[in-house]
Amino acid sequence: MTSKTLYIIVCGAPLASRTGDGVRAARERGWEPYVIPTYAAVPWLAAQDLGDAPVITGNRAPDQPKRIPPADAVAVVPMTFNTLNAWANGTANTYPFTTLCAALGARTPAVAVPFAKHDLAGHPAWPCVSRGTSIRGCADLGRPKRIVRIFRTDQIGNWLCSRSRI
Structure with a gap:
């Protein structure tokens, strides 16, 4: 099986403690994973076995x-409130955010698992953006094709399998 390149963007939230599981699952499905953590995610990766998956930080x-x-393809797991809103607004002020914005511009297939604390999930922007409305709203730019999928954690494996035919 030919290996495909998967960027795993990791944000600083408890689900980041399972990044090693994501790396292994990606490899089992024929992907070559590259871990791109936000600054807040770096401490969550410290004690994990990521195999030999490269961890790319900074510009x-x-x-x-x-x-x-x-x-x-790109997987954003977990995608925090900050990252989701930055991506939706085109904020590219860090390497992970720039990577996400570039992937959207290049029409690279992407999947995201939103994760926010209860108080942030109550913010008015969260329901709209976490359903993909703002990101999917590329129709405003004349590109109606939906390229970002929003999933629960247990759905990612199926998405990776379906994308292995890229």
Whole structure:
């Protein structure tokens, strides 16, 4: 089976403690995972066995070559309130956010598992954006195709299997 490149964007929330499980599941399904954590997610990764999956942090220097191949797909697990809103608004001020915005612009298939504390989930922006309304709203830009799927944690494996035919 030919390996496909999967960017796993990891945000700082309890589900980040299972990133190693995601790396293993991706490999079992023929993906080559690259872990791209937000700054808040880095402490969650410290004690995990990620195999030899590269962990990419920070921006590269201008004279450095690209560090990873282009993604065939992107998984954002977990996707926190901050990341979801930054992605929906096109905020590209960190490497993970830039990666997400570029993936959306390149029409790279993406899946996300929203995760927010109860008080943040009560914010008026959360229901709209976590259902994919704002991200899927690319129709406003003349591109009606839905490229971001919002899933529960238990649905990601099925998505990875279906994407393995890319």
